[in-house]
Amino acid sequence: MTTRLAINGASGRMGRELIVASQARDDLALVAAFGAPGSGQLGVDAGRIAGTDELGVALVSSETMADTAFDVLVDFSLPGPSMAALAVCRAQGAAMVIGTTGYDDAQQAEIDAGADEIAIVQAPNYSAGVNLTLDLVGRAAAALGDDVDIEIIEAHHRHKVDAPSGTALKLGDVAAHARGQNLAESAVYTREGQTGARPPAAIGFATVRAGEIVGEHTVLFAGAGERLEITHRATSRQTFAGGAMRAAVWAADQGAGHYGMNDVLGLTDAR
Numbered sequence: 001m002t003t004r005l006a007i008n009g010a011s012g013r014m015g016r017e018l019i020v021a022s023q024a025r026d027d028l029a030l031v032a033a034f035g036a037p038g039s040g041q042l043g044v045d046a047g048r049i050a051g052t053d054e055l056g057v058a059l060v061s062s063e064t065m066a067d068t069a070f071d072v073l074v075d076f077s078l079p080g081p082s083m084a085a086l087a088v089c090r091a092q093g094a095a096m097v098i099g100t101t102g103y104d105d106a107q108q109a110e111i112d113a114g115a116d117e118i119a120i121v122q123a124p125n126y127s128a129g130v131n132l133t134l135d136l137v138g139r140a141a142a143a144l145g146d147d148v149d150i151e152i153i154e155a156h157h158r159h160k161v162d163a164p165s166g167t168a169l170k171l172g173d174v175a176a177h178a179r180g181q182n183l184a185e186s187a188v189y190t191r192e193g194q195t196g197a198r199p200p201a202a203i204g205f206a207t208v209r210a211g212e213i214v215g216e217h218t219v220l221f222a223g224a225g226e227r228l229e230i231t232h233r234a235t236s237r238q239t240f241a242g243g244a245m246r247a248a249v250w251a252a253d254q255g256a257g258h259y260g261m262n263d264v265l266g267l268t269d270a271r
């Protein structure tokens with residue numbers, strides 16, 4: 001069976017990669033490409049936007065989303081626009097694959113509520129490598145316990161608008177959970193001036209924004225006389241796009257629920 005796929009944020013960095021990745025699968029048919037209402041690329045063929053052959057699907061304003069039928073919507077846009085997309089998916093009973101990061105608590109609560117009605121896959125990172133990294137970090141944090149200091153360092157391109165990255169926050173959440181801590185109570189997002197000594201249970205975050213770095217994450221476990229570092233480096237956005245396409249096909253077959261990439265990949269411990 002072919003899944004009818006719609007993409008929100010289709011002319012963005014990830015949107016263009018999603019268009020390309022959708023063409024590599026014969027179980028997906030791209031039926032709609034949505035962009036910002038004011039985009040100068042409205043009306044342009046999605047294939048042309050992505051640098052491939054014409055696909056016969058033009059970029060249209062996301063304000064028209066409710067007029068189009070699809071089985072699954074893949075959203076890599078911004079938190080605000082993805083909330084509007086969520087409302088359309090709920091109204092249509094379509095599944096949603098959420099790649100967008102940077103939600104506030106109220107927006108995340110709306111996503112959680114939406115998952116009572118439709119299948120939602122939400123992951124801050126759709127690469128298989130990062131999802132295995134989450135598993136490894138959970139195991140390392142549990143094994144090393146309170147004897148080590150945990151710091152998370154992430155680096156991304158200069159265009160990224162949210163910090164720390166969604167992946168860094170998820171890594172922190174997994175590490176905190178594995179040590180019986182709550183990330184909200186342990187996280188240290190900034191340090192400047194007379195900070196005082198490091199609280200032992202702190203989970204620190206450091207953010208780099210530079211050039212065109214696709215996405216790099218290191219979790220540092222520093223103890224007495226040794227240091228363990230677990231690093232993932234994405235070198236192409238195709239790794240995210242391919243994973244999101246896999247999630248889209250999977251989501252189309254699921255009942256209502258809030259799923260992660262661990263469910264799509266069949267991993268039990270990773271998120």
Ligand SMILES: NC(=O)C1=CN([C@@H]2O[C@H](COP(=O)(O)OP(=O)(O)OC[C@H]3O[C@@H](n4cnc5c(N)ncnc54)[C@H](OP(=O)(O)O)[C@@H]3O)[C@@H](O)[C@H]2O)C=CC1
Pocket residue numbers: 008009010011012013014015034035036037038039040062076077078081098099100101102123124125126127162166240
């Ligand atoms: N989960 C994962 O694996 C990954 C997640 N991400 C996340 O995906 C998101 C997008 O990243 P990226 O592609 O780099 O960002 P971009 O800014 O390149 O893309 C976002 C797109 O959303 C569009 N947009 C803005 N407003 C609307 C609207 N109202 N309706 C529809 N589309 C709209 C923008 O259009 P315009 O430019 O015309 O304003 C733009 O094309 C980020 O949150 C990022 O963190 C990124 C990579 C991997």
Ligand SMILES: O=C(O)C1=N[C@H](C(=O)O)C[C@H](O)C1
Pocket residue numbers: 101124125156157160164165166167168214215216
């Ligand atoms: O904005 C990006 O580019 C990325 N965002 C995601 C995040 O916030 O974790 C995933 C990836 O690292 C790229």
